[in-house]
Amino acid sequence: MSAIIEFKNVSKHFGPLKVLEEVDLDINRGEVVVLIGPSGSGKSTLLRCINGLEMITSGDLLVDGLSVKGGNKILREIRQEAGMVFQQFNLFPQMNALENVAFGQRHVRGMGRKAADISAQELLEKVGLGDKSRHYPHELSGGQQQRVAIARALAIKPKVMLFDEPTSALDPELKQEVLSVMRKLAEEQMTMVVVTHEMSFAKQVGTRLIFMEHGKIAVDANPADVIDNPPNDRMKDFLRHV
Amino acid sequence: MNIDWSIIINFLPQLFHGAKITLYITVTGLIGGITLGAVIGLMRAYGGYILNTLAFIYVEIIRGTPIVVQVMFLYFALPVLVDIRIDPMTTAILAIVINAGAYVAEIVRGAVLSISKGLTEAGRAIGLPRWKVVVYIVGPLAFRRLIPPLGNQCIVSLKDTSLFIVIGVGELTRTGQEIMAANFRAVEIWTAVAVFYLIMTGTLSLLLRIIEKRMRIL
Ligand SMILES: Nc1ncnc2c1ncn2[C@@H]1O[C@H](COP(=O)(O)OP(=O)(O)OP(=O)(O)O)[C@@H](O)[C@H]1O
Numbered sequence: 448m449s450a451i452i453e454f455k456n457v458s459k460h461f462g463p464l465k466v467l468e469e470v471d472l473d474i475n476r477g478e479v480v481v482l483i484g485p486s487g488s489g490k491s492t493l494l495r496c497i498n499g500l501e502m503i504t505s506g507d508l509l510v511d512g513l514s515v516k517g518g519n520k521i522l523r524e525i526r527q528e529a530g531m532v533f534q535q536f537n538l539f540p541q542m543n544a545l546e547n548v549a550f551g552q553r554h555v556r557g558m559g560r561k562a563a564d565i566s567a568q569e570l571l572e573k574v575g576l577g578d579k580s581r582h583y584p585h586e587l588s589g590g591q592q593q594r595v596a597i598a599r600a601l602a603i604k605p606k607v608m609l610f611d612e613p614t615s616a617l618d619p620e621l622k623q624e625v626l627s628v629m630r631k632l633a634e635e636q637m638t639m640v641v642v643t644h645e646m647s648f649a650k651q652v653g654t655r656l657i658f659m660e661h662g663k664i665a666v667d668a669n670p671a672d673v674i675d676n677p678p679n680d681r682m683k684d685f686l687r688h689v
Numbered sequence: 690m691n692i693d694w695s696i697i698i699n700f701l702p703q704l705f706h707g708a709k710i711t712l713y714i715t716v717t718g719l720i721g722g723i724t725l726g727a728v729i730g731l732m733r734a735y736g737g738y739i740l741n742t743l744a745f746i747y748v749e750i751i752r753g754t755p756i757v758v759q760v761m762f763l764y765f766a767l768p769v770l771v772d773i774r775i776d777p778m779t780t781a782i783l784a785i786v787i788n789a790g791a792y793v794a795e796i797v798r799g800a801v802l803s804i805s806k807g808l809t810e811a812g813r814a815i816g817l818p819r820w821k822v823v824v825y826i827v828g829p830l831a832f833r834r835l836i837p838p839l840g841n842q843c844i845v846s847l848k849d850t851s852l853f854i855v856i857g858v859g860e861l862t863r864t865g866q867e868i869m870a871a872n873f874r875a876v877e878i879w880t881a882v883a884v885f886y887l888i889m890t891g892t893l894s895l896l897l898r899i900i901e902k903r904m905r906i907l
């Protein structure tokens with residue numbers, strides 16, 4: 448199996464604050480990596496370094512062989528390989544669901560309007576929102592908005608999907624509809640890196656669990672092995688509180 | 690006290706002429722001012738350290754001095770300093786451009802920065818180049834928030850043209866004063882001048898209301 452994401456001794460500092468410290472990590476195609484860890488441990492930063500929303504301070508990070516340090520053009524290519532879903536959805540409010548999804552295909556992939564609309568409609572159907580394509584974000588529930596956001600990211604045809612706490616802003620009853628879309632993606636062999644507190648998702652869908660602490664990877668193991676049986680006290684403590 | 694409103698009719702052509710000049714200065718000045726303000730505002734929002742600082746200095750100088758002083762400077766001090774002599778009309782237009790430009794810059798900057806960082810990131814995360822994020826995502830959203838304060842600035846600039854009386858531009862206020870000097874009909878003339886201004890600013894306000902109603906703030 449070849450790695451699609453390679454962290455090579457990556458550090459990320461914000462001024463004096465060391466948020467990632469010498470991280471080495473290979474993520475293979477088809478893996479579903481679940482990232483957990485206390486607040487401030489660097490989970491979001493690790494994710495955001497992958498698609499260059501944060502610039503790494505040292506080391507190197509390759510996505511499908513492309514280095515995030517390769518300049519703007521390479522970075523835009525990387526972002527087309529790695530779709531991102533945010534905690535706050537961040538749908539474009541002036542566009543309806545269909546336009547949100549079609550936008551990237553038209554302006555990034557250079558697809559014509561008709562083709563983009565057709566494929567956007569298919570993606571909305573895939574996330575269970577085929578009948579909501581003309582709705583604007585403010586007319587949708589949080590769970591529906593997040594599913595549109597997933598469709599928007601998928602529209603770019605990424606090879607990896609990055610999720611930063613995709614269900615944390617949602618009411619419990621709405622979390623499931625988003626998680627089930629993510630489960631479906633995993634079944635289709637999509638490579639995924641997911642920051643989440645949903646331990647049942649980690650156990651059922653995750654192929655790998657990473658526990659972060661102070662900018663370092665403290666535990667990297669099979670979810671089923673470690674969730675009920677944490678290898679260290681801090682992880683045990685953390686799991687007790689989620 | 691004898692007030693005779695009918696005398697206004699005799700002066701209507703003059704007043705209309707003055708109003709036309711007022712409108713001309715306002716419209717030309719604002720086209721320039723809004724363009725300049727957009728550039729300076731974007732420099733403030735997106736420029737690096739140098740562009741941002743330059744823009745900041747300009748905005749602070751203009752906002753920190755009265756517009757009358759700016760006009761005086763352009764008309765009387767500039768010729769002494771750099772040997773450029775500009776006629777009153779050009780000075781007036783230039784003054785509106787420079788003055789409105791600074792206020793518009795702050796309006797543009799505020800509107801751009803009010804658009805959440807998350808939306809910019811969402812745009813960048815799908816691989817859009819930065820300029821497309823500005824043009825297609827931040828721009829349209831910021832534009833909606835821009836309209837109310839921008840309309841307000843248009844009204845302020847229109848009223849500001851009255852002080853070009855100090856450099857002898859024949860706009861509406863100056864026209865009123867000239868008529869006054871000839872016949873001393875203060876009540877009638879200044880009432881008429883005020884009504885002319887009210888019609889112009891009122892029309893602007895109305896337009897603004899209509900645009901605001903049609904555009905949802907997102
Ligand atoms: N742009 C930034 N500038 C300065 N410091 C930052 C920035 N972004 C993150 N940090 C800091 O980096 C550290 C790690 O942040 P990060 O968001 O990666 O943590 P996290 O593990 O995702 O936490 P949470 O569970 O709260 O989301 C925090 O201390 C945070 O304050």
Ligand SMILES: [Mg+2]
Nearest residue numbers: 490491492611
């Ligand atoms: Mg986070």
